[in-house]
Amino acid sequence: MRLTYPDSIRIIRLPCTGKVDVIHMMEAFRKGADGVYVVGCLEGECHFLTGNLRAKKRVEYTKKLLDDIGIVGERLEMYNIAASDGPRFAEVAKEMHERIKALGPNPVRGAIQNRRTA
Amino acid sequence: MIVAERKPFDEITGFIKDCKRILLVGCNECVTVCYAGGKKEVGILASALKMAFTKEGKQLEVKEVTLERQCDHEYLEEIRSIIAEYDSVISLACGVGVQFMAEKYLGTPVFPGVNTLFMGVTEERGVWTERCQGCGQCILGQTAGICPISRCAKRLLNGPCGGSTKGKCEIDKDLDCAWQLIIDRLKELGRLDDYDELIPIKDWSTERAGGPRKLVREDLQP
Amino acid sequence: MNTKTPSRLEKVLAAGHLAVTSECGPPRGSNGDAIAKKAEMIKDYVDAINVTDNQTSVTRLCSLAACIRLKLMGLEPILQMVTRDRNRIALQSDILGAASFDIHNILCLSGDHQQFGDNPQGQNVFDLDSVQLIQTARYMRDEGKFLGGDDIDQPPEMFVGAAANPFADPFEIRVRRLAKKVVAGAEFIQTQCIYNLEKFELWMKQARDHGLHEKVYILAGVTPFKSAGMAKYMKNRVPGMDVPDEVVQRMSGTPKEKQPEEGLSICVESIQRLKEVEGIRGFHIMAIEWEEKVPEIVERSGLYPRPKIQ
Numbered sequence: 001m002r003l004t005y006p007d008s009i010r011i012i013r014l015p016c017t018g019k020v021d022v023i024h025m026m027e028a029f030r031k032g033a034d035g036v037y038v039v040g041c042l043e044g045e046c047h048f049l050t051g052n053l054r055a056k057k058r059v060e061y062t063k064k065l066l067d068d069i070g071i072v073g074e075r076l077e078m079y080n081i082a083a084s085d086g087p088r089f090a091e092v093a094k095e096m097h098e099r100i101k102a103l104g105p106n107p108v109r110g111a112i113q114n115r116r117t118a
Numbered sequence: 119m120i121v122a123e124r125k126p127f128d129e130i131t132g133f134i135k136d137c138k139r140i141l142l143v144g145c146n147e148c149v150t151v152c153y154a155g156g157k158k159e160v161g162i163l164a165s166a167l168k169m170a171f172t173k174e175g176k177q178l179e180v181k182e183v184t185l186e187r188q189c190d191h192e193y194l195e196e197i198r199s200i201i202a203e204y205d206s207v208i209s210l211a212c213g214v215g216v217q218f219m220a221e222k223y224l225g226t227p228v229f230p231g232v233n234t235l236f237m238g239v240t241e242e243r244g245v246w247t248e249r250c251q252g253c254g255q256c257i258l259g260q261t262a263g264i265c266p267i268s269r270c271a272k273r274l275l276n277g278p279c280g281g282s283t284k285g286k287c288e289i290d291k292d293l294d295c296a297w298q299l300i301i302d303r304l305k306e307l308g309r310l311d312d313y314d315e316l317i318p319i320k321d322w323s324t325e326r327a328g329g330p331r332k333l334v335r336e337d338l339q340p
Numbered sequence: 341m342n343t344k345t346p347s348r349l350e351k352v353l354a355a356g357h358l359a360v361t362s363e364c365g366p367p368r369g370s371n372g373d374a375i376a377k378k379a380e381m382i383k384d385y386v387d388a389i390n391v392t393d394n395q396t397s398v399t400r401l402c403s404l405a406a407c408i409r410l411k412l413m414g415l416e417p418i419l420q421m422v423t424r425d426r427n428r429i430a431l432q433s434d435i436l437g438a439a440s441f442d443i444h445n446i447l448c449l450s451g452d453h454q455q456f457g458d459n460p461q462g463q464n465v466f467d468l469d470s471v472q473l474i475q476t477a478r479y480m481r482d483e484g485k486f487l488g489g490d491d492i493d494q495p496p497e498m499f500v501g502a503a504a505n506p507f508a509d510p511f512e513i514r515v516r517r518l519a520k521k522v523v524a525g526a527e528f529i530q531t532q533c534i535y536n537l538e539k540f541e542l543w544m545k546q547a548r549d550h551g552l553h554e555k556v557y558i559l560a561g562v563t564p565f566k567s568a569g570m571a572k573y574m575k576n577r578v579p580g581m582d583v584p585d586e587v588v589q590r591m592s593g594t595p596k597e598k599q600p601e602e603g604l605s606i607c608v609e610s611i612q613r614l615k616e617v618e619g620i621r622g623f624h625i626m627a628i629e630w631e632e633k634v635p636e637i638v639e640r641s642g643l644y645p646r647p648k649i650q
Contacts, residue, residue: 021158069170272453278508280504295509
């Protein structure tokens with residue numbers, strides 16, 4: 001399988017999505033990411049039992065927080081994909097890429113760049 | 119513990135909209151346990167505030183500090199040397215901590231970052247419920263260890279009222295009727311006859327009604 | 341005849357008559373004639389008229405002022421008082437105010453939680469509960485003292501009543517709670533609306549087993565349904581209300597235009613049956629915004645004419 005996915009995506013590997021905390025997602029946006037998505041194992045198949053379920057709740061919480069700040073919670077998403085499911089991984093990457101493209105750049109990134117060029 | 123929750127984001131940004139440097143102070147006690155104002159929440163709020171400012175084309179410097187407690191002089195003293203460098207302080211401690219900080223540092227505005235809710239317990243992960251209103255004269259000995267003052271919506275001392283339905287309170291079908299709990303526990307203890315005792319009219323002077331309260335222990339005073 | 345107060349209601353009960361009381365809800369405005377008009381409709385058919393105190397926590401003209409209006413019409417008011425809105429200073433003060441107009445009946449209640457009303461953001465007081473308000477009214481009358489211990493110059497002579505809801509939970513404690521109100525000093529009881537007669541009879545039996553029927557006058561509460569919709573609402577929405585399915589079915593099985601008539605018939609039949617229950621000393625007819633039907637209910641139930649006392 002030589003599947004391709006958009007090169008706008010940078011992967012950060014973690015032992016389990018249960019390790020992803022609110023602050024990690026927040027900081028990613030603060031530093032200029034236009035979108036973030038968390039990819040965990042299928043529900044019910046977490047090696048650490050409930051790591052991916054916890055991640056899901058934290059993602060939901062962070063989405064609300066991003067809405068409050070005006071960053072738009074839709075820039076953040078949680079997906080569950082089996083480790084063996086390459087095609088789905090590529091599909092999700094494209095899906096997220098399109099979503100973020102439609103939303104436009106993270107307003108924080110715009111402001112950072114303006115400041116640099118000013 | 120004292121249970122609190124973060125204030126709405128807009129309210130917090132409203133406090134500091136004209137600031138350039140703020141000190142964001144968490145507390146390691148109750149608000150850490152209820153995920154409202156511990157070190158972690160300080161980090162998240164700092165990140166959110168900085169982002170919100172950046173988005174508006176403004177800059178905000180946030181110094182993050184989390185103290186052991188904000189209700190004791192000695193820990194509040196830890197920020198004495200730096201507080202003057204900041205335009206204002208947001209304290210994520212309960213209302214007690216916010217006030218004690220404000221009393222101590224008169225020259226710097228101190229704003230609350232949380233709404234202080236009640237004295238309660240962690241009923242389960244992510245769920246906190248009220249248990250005590252600090253009336254100053256505990257009656258738990260007469261009510262099978264369940265407090266009708268904090269847990270009955272009408273704080274009836276001789277309940278249950280006519281609105282108790284299937285063990286739940288008339289104001290909320292998810293709220294236990296405190297008097298149902300009391301009766302169940304009295305039965306469990308084989309002491310249902312205690313129910314027949316009238317609980318006398320309460321002296322509320324030891325509660326908020328009597329004015330701000332003070333406790334002095336001379337044996338402990340320096 | 342052994343009575344302790346100048347209350348006409350007490351005299352009717354002490355003389356062994358089945359008493360009849362009803363209620364008038366004060367208006368949501370300052371038009372005092374509204375209460376007079378309601379009272380006018382029922383005055384010859386009842387021994388005393390309850391005036392509700394901001395019922396369901398909806399702000400209305402005050403109970404005491406409305407009682408005074410009734411008294412000035414020569415009628416016999418029962419002052420309903422909830423502990424939700426007043427502390428012990430205000431409660432004692434209002435009792436004195438009522439007594440100064442020769443109002444001699446009080447019904448002591450805790451009151452619905454303010455969440456149900458038009459000011460859910462308001463503070464509640466609950467300095468006392470209903471049981472303690474009973475104690476207070478009796479203490480003021482019998483000891484001639486304020487709760488604070490000072491003597492009252494001309495103590496209020498209140499015939500003291502309380503409410504009982506046989507249908508709230510836990511059922512097993514309901515008679516014991518009634519007993520607490522009797523120990524506190526309640527002299528008459530008006531019950532919640534009765535639709536589940538079997539359950540009520542069971543409650544009355546327990547009350548008799550405790551000897552309560554000999555210590556307190558129990559007035560059975562009834563409310564006629566105006567429509568099947570009202571029956572369903574009472575069944576499903578009103579906390580502590582027990583409306584059996586058969587009753588709801590009987591109402592909804594009746595053509596809409598005949599439902600009011602059916603509601604009145606159910607009410608009259610209930611009274612007839614309750615008359616046979618040992619320990620029932622009268623009826624409290626709560627015709628909610630339907631006061632004009634009280635005369636008919638009283639007549640059809642064989643409770644008319646009312647005894648002439650004094």
